[in-house]
Amino acid sequence: MDDVPLEDAIRNLARVAGINYIIDPRISSSRPTISGRWENTTAEQMLANVLQEHRLKMVENPATSVARIASTNHVVHPVAASQVGSDTNKAIPVILVDDVTLEEAIKAIAAQAKLKVSLDPKLSGSKAFPTVSFRWENLTQRQALAALLDNYDLTMVEDATTANAQIIIKKQAADKSSSPGKNGKD
Helix, strand or coil, rough: CEEEEHHHHHHHHHHHCCCCCCEEECCCCCEECCCCCCCCCCCCHHHHHHHHHEEEEEEEECCCCEEEECCCCCCCCCHHHHHCCCCCCCCCEEEEEEEHHHHHHHHHHHHHCCCCEECCHHHHHHHHCCCEEEEEEEEHHHHHHHHHHHCCCCEEEEECCCCCCEEEHHHHHHHHHHHHCCCCCC
């Protein structure tokens, strides 16, 4: 590699290693580059070395099969299997999203999963959505949606009686579950 941007190096090494990944949006926007020549090492070993050199870590998530790359000083809890649900759809060979807003990606993946999603008005009115790009292999739409939401500190609250779901900020979900009336204490 010769002056390869860090994100490109991660993308190439992860693809060769067969790793589905997403980069945490809190990672610094500085654009360090990678240079070097390595022999007798696997793409997975090189990826681990590159991440370690840049104070990054890869947190694997068995529920989604998408690893999250985050700063070593950021605590990452993998998304719960309950967010994936009981998806009976077959895995899609390739899910490719290239330079679309997070909102567009969420809505497109949800539509493929046959979910009608709405964004919490607080979310859509409060901040602009970043653009996202990723290429994931062999996972279901629900796994993709859960991984994407988790990376941006969002969660999906489904209505059990309909195929509707609301996308909210994780903190709001935690607040709702601990608020009076939900636990029988008013």
